[in-house]
Amino acid sequence: MADEIKMKIEEEQEGTQVYSVPFPKDLSQLKDMAPIVIKFPWQVDYIHSYGQDSPWFAGVSNKKLLATKCMDEKCGYVCATPRLACPVCGKEMDWIELPQQAKVHTFTVCHFGSETFLPECPFVLALIEWEEADTLFLTRLLGVDPLKPTLDWIGMKVQAKFLRLSKFKPTDVYFVPAE
Template structure:
């Protein structure tokens, strides 16, 4: 019988390092214009065709009234609404830890946009700071093709 806290048969736990690799094929469907916009240095949200509610992230239909939405170009500058510092991330972000995630407020948008903040140590980030969107030179058609930097570094 094994006692609590002891190792069975005096053997250390077996640890196996195994590589995992998979290719995914997926479609952005109605959100495709958002990702195409990133390749052109544009942030595209959506605006309700009935009530005018404006989304910083794409929506096919308004979450307020249910009407269809239309594409709406957002400004490239905004303000930090809130932020968090991540000391661990998914595989794609491990080399960047710690990194800062921010929710960006845009003039004219009723919702927030989640992105990374680059170019500033996490302990210097402040709510209300002006930020500006930056885009990958070589797009990968992922949300990481856009990030924000402090606007005062212009």
Template sequence: MKDTDTAEETSPEPKGVNLFGVDPLIIQDHYEIDYRHSYAQDSPFFVGLSKGDLLGSRCTGCQYMYATPRSHCMECGATTTWEKLPLIGRVHTFTVCYYGGESFLKETPFILVLVEFQNVNTLFLSRLKSIAPEEVHIGLPIRPRFTKAPTFRVTDVWFEPMGST
């Protein structure tokens, strides 16, 4: 670079500027793929959802209870066993989502909650339905609901306020 040259003269054009007088091409292209996967050691959690059970993991060593599946305790390293979670929880915290992935676009805005259960050490992330966002509050008693046609995904469970049908 010569002393008289400036970075502006030698650098490429900034993004968003016409390159050689041509606007950037934008092409819409459909993309689809079949993805085969296994839940492996977490399979009982998803089978449980299909049967209306919410399963967590309890440490065989220190008895720490996880609301989400774990094969080994993150506190002491011991193995865990499956245990049913209570079917009554409370809103620990929540957020209202005004944008979501393709699966949730028709449901926006939707509410995500972290659910706390009695005698469980961790929280469970899920959707909260059948309530207006302005009515949700910390401590609200809620219960899980399960889809009638299981897809073996985490969306097979959601929560609703205790009084809803």
């Protein structure tokens, strides 16, 4: 029994390793000590389910833009940003395909963004509208100069573009002015 009781923790070679940390003889100097800062690599495998939004991502990876349409004939509400329960009547919605040409409803120029978008700043975020849909779709608008924004962009015809290598993210699709 005594053999099974651990007396020592095994040393590991992983993580932060520190050697020869300076230490004052006079403990009163410790309050002036600079903070210790450590840096170490950190990786997590994040598992995230797209759940009922999965068909939308399957769509963009196949260069198709999907929306959902209320199955109630009288309602028929269409969400360009899909959801499976109708926000108007609560009935179930069906998947439909949206045209890849649409119009700019409105836009903003972002001079700051989250980490992913920082290298792209300034960039244009636009709300896209379809005659076939009742809600708008938030996306990036490329092919215009973000430093020369003009109200002429509102109502402009735009064309969907898709990343060739899908990342399974909403940013797999963006829009450019239609030719």
